[in-house]
Structure formats: structure tokens, C-alpha cells
Amino acid sequence: MPEFDLRFTLYLLTNGVMIGLMYALIALGFVLIYKATDAINFAQGEFVMFAGFIAAGAAEYIHAPFWVAALLAIGGMAALGFALERVVLRPLIGRPVIAVVMATIGLAAVLRGGAVLAFGAGTRAISLPIPDDPIPLGPVTLPPVEVVGATVSLLFLAGFTWFFLKSRTGIAMRAVADSQQVAMAMGINVRRYFAFAWAMAGIVSALGGIVWGAMLGVDNQLALVGLKVFPVVILGGLDSIIGAVVGGLIVGIVENLAAGYFDPIVGGGTKDFVPYLLMIIVLMVRPEGIFGRRRIERV
Amino acid sequence: MFHREAGIFKTSYAADMALYPLPIARWAVAVLAAFFVVIVPLTWGDYPLSVANLVLIAIVGALGLNILVGYTGQISIGAGAFMSVGAYTAANLVVHLHAPFWIALPAGGLMAALIGAIVGIPSLRIKGIYLAIATLAAQLIIEWTINHVQWISGGVQASITVPRPSVFGVKLVSERQIYCFLMFFVVLAIVATLNLVRSRIGRAFIAIRDQDIAAEIIGINIFKYKLYAFAISSFFAGVTGALESYYLGIANYEQFQIDVSIDYLAMVIIGGLGSVLGSVFGAIFVTLLPIATRWFLEASGGIFFAQADMLNVIPNLRLVIFGGLIIFFLVVEPEGLNRLWRNIRNYFRVWPFSY
Numbered sequence: 072m073p074e075f076d077l078r079f080t081l082y083l084l085t086n087g088v089m090i091g092l093m094y095a096l097i098a099l100g101f102v103l104i105y106k107a108t109d110a111i112n113f114a115q116g117e118f119v120m121f122a123g124f125i126a127a128g129a130a131e132y133i134h135a136p137f138w139v140a141a142l143l144a145i146g147g148m149a150a151l152g153f154a155l156e157r158v159v160l161r162p163l164i165g166r167p168v169i170a171v172v173m174a175t176i177g178l179a180a181v182l183r184g185g186a187v188l189a190f191g192a193g194t195r196a197i198s199l200p201i202p203d204d205p206i207p208l209g210p211v212t213l214p215p216v217e218v219v220g221a222t223v224s225l226l227f228l229a230g231f232t233w234f235f236l237k238s239r240t241g242i243a244m245r246a247v248a249d250s251q252q253v254a255m256a257m258g259i260n261v262r263r264y265f266a267f268a269w270a271m272a273g274i275v276s277a278l279g280g281i282v283w284g285a286m287l288g289v290d291n292q293l294a295l296v297g298l299k300v301f302p303v304v305i306l307g308g309l310d311s312i313i314g315a316v317v318g319g320l321i322v323g324i325v326e327n328l329a330a331g332y333f334d335p336i337v338g339g340g341t342k343d344f345v346p347y348l349l350m351i352i353v354l355m356v357r358p359e360g361i362f363g364r365r366r367i368e369r370v
Numbered sequence: 371m372f373h374r375e376a377g378i379f380k381t382s383y384a385a386d387m388a389l390y391p392l393p394i395a396r397w398a399v400a401v402l403a404a405f406f407v408v409i410v411p412l413t414w415g416d417y418p419l420s421v422a423n424l425v426l427i428a429i430v431g432a433l434g435l436n437i438l439v440g441y442t443g444q445i446s447i448g449a450g451a452f453m454s455v456g457a458y459t460a461a462n463l464v465v466h467l468h469a470p471f472w473i474a475l476p477a478g479g480l481m482a483a484l485i486g487a488i489v490g491i492p493s494l495r496i497k498g499i500y501l502a503i504a505t506l507a508a509q510l511i512i513e514w515t516i517n518h519v520q521w522i523s524g525g526v527q528a529s530i531t532v533p534r535p536s537v538f539g540v541k542l543v544s545e546r547q548i549y550c551f552l553m554f555f556v557v558l559a560i561v562a563t564l565n566l567v568r569s570r571i572g573r574a575f576i577a578i579r580d581q582d583i584a585a586e587i588i589g590i591n592i593f594k595y596k597l598y599a600f601a602i603s604s605f606f607a608g609v610t611g612a613l614e615s616y617y618l619g620i621a622n623y624e625q626f627q628i629d630v631s632i633d634y635l636a637m638v639i640i641g642g643l644g645s646v647l648g649s650v651f652g653a654i655f656v657t658l659l660p661i662a663t664r665w666f667l668e669a670s671g672g673i674f675f676a677q678a679d680m681l682n683v684i685p686n687l688r689l690v691i692f693g694g695l696i697i698f699f700l701v702v703e704p705e706g707l708n709r710l711w712r713n714i715r716n717y718f719r720v721w722p723f724s725y
Contacts, residue, residue, distance in 0.1 A: 111502070163700065173696060174701075176693075177695075180632070182693075183693075184688070188683065340517075344511065347507040350507050355492055358496045
């Protein structure tokens, strides 16, 4: 293990926080769908990747300025979410869990193959309209992409928290999540809110796709970010927005510290390993996560 | 002898659970067996036989996964990892200890069963999507461990060369010999699965799938049987992995990544959950799909795509078709190919006098 170095540790910590907030943004899309429709979206990473492709493709093919490309990605992903709910998820309402899980896995395959067929295989860049100089913060410096990502993420997390607590639509969605039958009896159009949830997840994924695409570059490997969603949401609780933030922060910090200190010993790849170990422990000890709701089962 | 039933005349449970419900079933199986065991290896060329070999390997894995997912109702996205455990166990035994196949194959299966049972432990507390995510984590952790631990895999990104097995002193080199070798295990796996699901254990599995709390109330030890399901399913997966590395001649961690787990899940779903015949159909279908896609594109792809893009188009088009089919089957025919087959059979059962 390398010698303890305050500056190195601080760097790992701040980097972990930034990355963690960016994970939270992606996890948010996942939580929105689970919260409102009880469906697990195994294609969350592919949503993010597809949004990245739209944004990068718009900049490349129609030379759209960044803001137009971003809006196109957001609009496109909202439409995609809406359409997918209609075509794929709606017929599966009331079917066993495995049907939905498998349908979203199928969806992931379609999106991953389809994006490359439509946009080509090369890696593209999304350039954010910001300077490239690292931002100094006390003793450490931060890459601007991460700062932008973390800020966007925080803004939207706050926005969605407000949305679910105060707005009429948000309250209706919580009601639907709580009990579809009671919600129906109270005059809520359950199906409409399902479609809403998917469209909103699409919008969040679009933002995730833009910030992650700007950081990692856009190709079909971008979808692998989605695999990190599971440790994040399991840690935080599948149906909790604040859980997505806390889970994201924990995963971001832990994986950065682990990568910083253990990678030299085991020869790399700790980042892809430690979050899942953490997740297994949480699943064994407290499967509903830190903020999740425990479910009571009856025959 | 050559007749179908005109109603249900079974008077005992034993008759209801017989392997061959009717004499004609016995005949059908005999004809099929004669075709696949005698005629196919004698008449087919090397290329069709190599495809058939891939299908045979997939059938064993699909049967195993169907025991877990289809019969016991526990979702697993970790089939690929259990295969890698079996493959690496067998490969190391063969390379370092020169173990013959009849030791290496069961050893690979047993090691996978052990790891599978360990992965199954969380199923006591968690189920449904949580279990799916836990098996996903197991897949990634096992993949990482195998890749990074020197004495298992020989180092990061390395692969182990596995010599072909010898049976009675004859080294299996041709596709035809391997076909017969694999066919033996496929028949064994099919018969074992058929018998397993009509035994006490199999009925316990089905009870757990249908209503786990109710199953517990009627006295089924859920934890024990869930672990059994994980162990048995992983045993099949381990044997599949070992067979695959025998056939391909190498054990490499890339053979068993998460997309393999998804392929096998797709076989089980497209074929039909909780059905032995469905596993076979699914394995055939999913294995042939990329081959058919490639063949179709190479024959006619020039019309749709530039030749230069073809290398890029084929795998991605395969992904789209594959995902699309999974969704299609889930939405339109959730019981899979097995159901389609039953529909056809039932139509002809009373043909031409259906009412």
C-alpha cells in the first residue's frame, strides 16, 4: 500500500464526490422508474449511451451548437422513454418480475446495437462550452467536466425532490407507486403517469449521457456506466431519491479510494469490483438499502 | 400403437407423471434419437456438425438455467460466471494434473455447484429483482476474480489451452467424434432434468416458484431447496463451461462474460420457462440466430449496407434482432417457442375432425 499522503487522499475523496454525484444522476433515472412503475430498468446505461449518441451525432451531422444538441438529446430521450413505455412496458403490466427484467435487458441489446448501426462505431466527443483548465479547490484541482456534471446532478436531484414533494404530478406519481389500485380509485390515470415516469427517466438519462459522454467520450462502452447504477441504488434504496445521492456518493468515494490504494497491489480493475462487493454486503445485511422502504409480504 | 388419446383416462398419479404419457411418445423419441445419434453424425459435413456442437453445448446450459429460472423462479444473471468456474476448474485439472474428462467434467460441475450454492445463500433473504441484482454482482465479481487471480487463469487476459479429451484411448479430434461425445452429455442432461422435475425435489421447486410463502407453509424447506436449485443449475452450467472449453480448446474469461449470461437467459425465455423441450428449442434458436444473421447479410447484405461496414454491422444487427426477439416473445408469446410447438401439436391432435 502506498504511503498515506493527505493530498492524494483528498484528491481521491473530492474526485469520488464528483463522480458519485454523477452516478447519482444516472441512478436517478432508475429510481424514477422504479418509484413510479415498480419496474427495474436494466437498460439505464444504454439510455445514457443513446442520449450521448444523439447529442454527439447532432453536433457532428447537423453542426448543431452545444445547447441545441443537448435539447435534441433531452427531447429525443423523452420521446423514446414515452414510446418504450407504450410499446414494451405497458403490455407487461401485471406480469412476473422476470418478464420486465428480461424485457429491459432485451431493450438494452436493441439500444446498444441500434445506436452503433445508426451512428457508427467510432468514439465521439461531446465538447461542453466551458474552458478546459482544471478548477482549483483548496489543495486539490478538479477537472471542469466533473464539476459541471456534479452541479447539473445536484440541481436536478433538488428539482426532483421538490417535484415529488410538492407538485401535483409528483404527488400523483407517488400515489401510483404506493398502490396502483387505490390511485385508480382516487381518479388518477395510472397509465399516463407510467408514461410520464419513463419520459422523465429519459430526460434524466439525456443529462447523464451529456455529462458522462463529455467525460468518457461517446461509444457503445458508455453503456457500461449503467452497471454502476445497481450498487448505487441498492445502497441507497431502490425507491429513494435521496438514497440515490447518498448511494452515489458512497460508491464514488469508496471506488476512488479503493482504486487509489489497491490498484497498485492487485494490478488494476478495483473500481469495477469493490462497488459490487459493497452491494453484496448490503444485500445480505439490509436488502432494502439505507433509505428504502421495507416490503411486507403476504400470501 | 399409433394413436393419440381421446380423453384423459389416467387413474393414478404414477400414470400422470410417466415420462412417456402414450406409446406414440416412445416411438417419437426413438425416431428422434435414431436421427440425431445415428443419421446426423454419419451424413452431415464438418460445418453443420460444428454448428450442431455449439447447439449441443448450449442445450446443457439452457437446461440448467431453466431449472433455476423456469422451475424454481429464481432469476439469475450469473450463468456465464458459473460456466467460467466449471471451465477453469476443468482446464486446470486437465493441464496441471492431466485429469481425464470423466474426472474433469464432474469436478468442474461440482466446483460450479459449490460456488452456485454460495451465491444462492442471499436468496434466503432476498428475491425477485434483488436476487437478480445479486447474481449480476456475482457474475462481475467471479469474472474479476478469475481474471485477476494468477493460479486460476494464468494472469490478466490470459487463456489456458485445453487439449481435446480422449475416450477409451481415442483422442477426439474430428467434429464427428466431438458430436457423439457432446450428444452423450446432452441426452444425460435431458433425462436428468426430466426426472428431476417430476421428483420430490422438482415438485418442491415448482411450489416455490408458484408461491414461496405458501410452499413454506406446507412444509417445504425453502432455503434448502433454493440452494439445491442454485447448486444443480450451476452444476449444469459448470459442465457446460467445461464442455465448451474442451470443444474450443481454450478457457478464456471472455467466453463467459455477462452477455453470455444474457444469451442463456434469452434461450430460456424464448424457448419457454419451465419446459425441457423449450430449453432445447431456445438453445437451438439463440445459437443459430447470429449464424443465420451473418449468413443472410453475407448473402444479401450488399443491398443494404456498404461492404466495408459489414464487420461492424453484423454483430450490432445481431444485437438488435436478439433484443427485439426477446421483447417480442415477452410481449406476444410469453410461454415461448414451446407454447408455439404445443399449439401446433394440439391443432393436429384432433385434425381433421376438430369439432
